[in-house]
Amino acid sequence: MKLTRSEQSLLLDCLLEMGDLLLDCGAEIGRVEDTLSRMGAAYGAGKPSVFVIPSLISISMAFPGEEALTETRRIHSNGNTDFYRLEKLNALSRQCSAEPIPVPELRERLEKVAAGRKPFPVVFWGSVLGGGGFAVFFGGSIWDGLAAAVFAALICLLQQRLGKTQLGVVASNLMVSFVIGVGVGLVTKLIPALHMDKILIGDIMLLIPGLAMTNAIRNTLVGNTISGFVRLGESLIWAAALAGGFMVALVVVGLLP
C-alpha cells in the first residue's frame, strides 16, 4: 500500500509505541529491533534502521522517493514481565508483517493492547504458588512453604501498591525486602520450627532479577553489548538494593531479644 506523508509519520509513531510496549512487557532487545524493522519494511519503508537500548528507541526509515523520517523516544519501563500483552503484540506484528492493516487501525489496536493488563487475581495466586513452591523446592518443609506463600501474598500486594507510585525499582525493592525480612525474622523467632533461610529464598525468587541477569548475559553473548551491559548494571543494582533491605532487616531482627 502507498502511504501519504502524514500516514508515514503516524506509522513511525505507532512503531515507537509498539517498541515501548514490547520493552515494557519484558521482550528482549533483539526481538524488539527485529519486530520494528520487519513491520516498517512491511509498510514499504526501504531498510528501516532501528536502534533499541533499554531506555531509548530510535527509528529512521525512508519510503521510496521521499526524505527519511527519524524519531526517537525515551523509554521508562521497569521490565515487568507480561506475557499477556506480549502475545497480543506478537500476534499484531505478525499480522501486519504478513498483510499491513491501515495505519489508523494499527494505532487503535495498539491502544487496545496498551489498556489491557494481565488479570490481578491470577498474578496474586501465581505469586503465592511460586513463592511457596520455591521455598519447598530449595529444601524447606511444607510449613516453610506455607509461610513463604503467605509472605508472597504480602509481596504481591506491596508491589501492586508501590507500582502505582513513581518510586522506581531500586527504592521499592529496598522497601519490600526490608518489610519481608523483618516479617519473616519475627515469625521464625516466634515459631522456631520454621526455617528463616528457606522461607526467604522462596520469596526472594519473586524479587531477584535472576531473569534480567540471565537476559543481560544473553544480550551480550548475541552481540547487543550496550543493552547487555546496561541490563547487567541495572540488575546488579536491583540485587544490591534487595540485599541491602534484607541486611538491615537481619540486623534489626538480630537486635531483638
Add this chain to the structure above:
Amino acid sequence: MITVLIQLLTAFLSSLGFSMLFGVRRRLLLPAALGGLLCWGVYLAMDAWLGREFLSCLIAAALAVVYAELHARLLKTPATLFVVPAILPLVPGGSLYYTMENAVHGRLDEARIFGQQTLIAALAIAAGISFVVALRELHTRRL
C-alpha cells in the same frame, strides 16, 4: 528418591505459579509449567551422571529452550513464554541468598564461594540459551 520427587513436584508448581504471575494464557499454562519440571529433571539426571554443575546447568537450559521452541512453533506463540518458566528452577536463588547472609555476618570467604556459585549458574543458563538460539538463527537465516 523422595527428595527428587518433591523437587520435581515443586519445580512444576513453582513454574506454574510464575507462569500465572507473568500472565501466560490459561491454555498455555500446562505446557509452560511442564517445562520447569522437565528442565529440572534433566539437570538432576545430568548432575548425577556428570557431576559437573556448570555443564549440567548448561545442558538443562539448552534443552529447555529446545522444548520451548518446539512448543512455540506448535502453538504459534513467542518462545520466551515457555523459556522463562522452564529455566526458573535453575535460577540460583539459594546461593544468592547465602551469599548475602554470609556477607551480612562478615563471613566473607563463604560469601565469596556462594557468590561464585551464583555467577557460574547464571553464566551457564545464559550460555545454554544462547547456544540453542544461535543454532536456530543459523537455521532460519539460511532459509
